[in-house]
Amino acid sequence: MRQLVAAIGLTLLLACLPAPSSGLPAAPVENGVIFGGQWSPAGNATAPVTHNFSEMPAVVEVFTATWCENCVDVEHALDDVQDEGWLQQYHIHRAIGETQDPFGTEALDMRWRTKYQPSSPPTVVFNGTMKKIGSVADDGTLQNEFTNLAKKDLGLGAGSSTFSWTPLDNTSGTVTWLLDLDDAHLANATLNVSVFVVESAADFEEGTNGLGTYPHILRNIQVLGHDRQGTGTVSLPTTFDGDDLEVHLLYEIIPDEPEPVVEENGQDCSTDGEQDCESEDTPALSVPLTLVAACAAVLFTRGRPNFDRRQVRPIDAGVADR
Secondary structure, eight states: OHHHHHHHHHHHHHHHSOOOOOOOOOEEOOSOEEEEEEEEETTSOEEEEEEEGGGSOEEEEEEEOTTOHHHHHHHHHHHHHHHTTSEEEEEEEOOTTOSSOSSOOHHHHHHHHHHHOOOOSSEEEETTTEEEESSSOSSSSHHHHHHHHHTOOOOOOSOEEEEEEEEEETTEEEEEEEEEOOGGGGTTEEEEEEEEEEEEEEEOTTOTTSOOEEEEEEEEEEEEESSSEEEEEEEOOOOSSSSOEEEEEEEEEEEOOOOOOBOTTOOBOSTTOSSOOSOTHHHHHHHHHHHHHHHHHHHHHHTSOOSOOOOOOOOOOOOOOO
8 A cells, every 4th residue: 555655745746846848949939030241351352252152151140248148058059050061140238227248239129129019039030031139949959940040941042143342441442242033032122232241259358148249240330232233331340459341242132112002091900000800890899799699698697507616726837937
């Protein structure tokens, strides 16, 4: 009998133990796609170079902070995948309400919040289309999960980008680009051509996550235009330390906002419209219909046999700790 009780107790104990933790899977982001990533050191002239879309690594934006210890695991895993040629990182450091991290700007932080919704570091977005929050892998290891996300096909088909960079002095230069992209991808969409100015690395020994040297720091984003071919002048910021600025060419395809649907009575029936496009008679009808339904429910309840009026307490549901 004691053995039976012990076995039951052990079974209950094991049932109460938390399940092994797993991270949240990456979730789709429905506001366009970012691709490209051809780049040059800001101090060096780069002759025109052409890459096919299939040759370009995934563009990975990383929301991070110098105090974020979990960010270290994420960034090391990303470094491993980048070393294999699958992705290219751009680190956006937290700035709004920030007191410990010197590398962020409020403009870049606000862009992140507007484009990808407010989130805590670490958060990683692949090509502007898939967002991974946290440092726990959902697919084996972080390296495996990041590799699979980096390999996702963007559906751009055949195409290419040509890029060149000419420094003018220590504070500016010119970018030339030529994008070969099927017209179908720009139907009901806008093309943004931008330069991401990146500082390769900067030291900050006061960073409490222990990295000391922080790589891939996104310093500035400058929109050059919306045409598939052109030349633009880029302003360069002062580095935190060293002489390691990089100029990266990025393309972004942003879906156009849908036109609001206007009814004959002039009401705006779009999802963002403030008008409710249901029939004006609906509210008037809803009141008597609700009263009729309530009365029917009362009559039905009174007519039911009283099988059991004991009150049953609900079972408290535990909240899984992610």
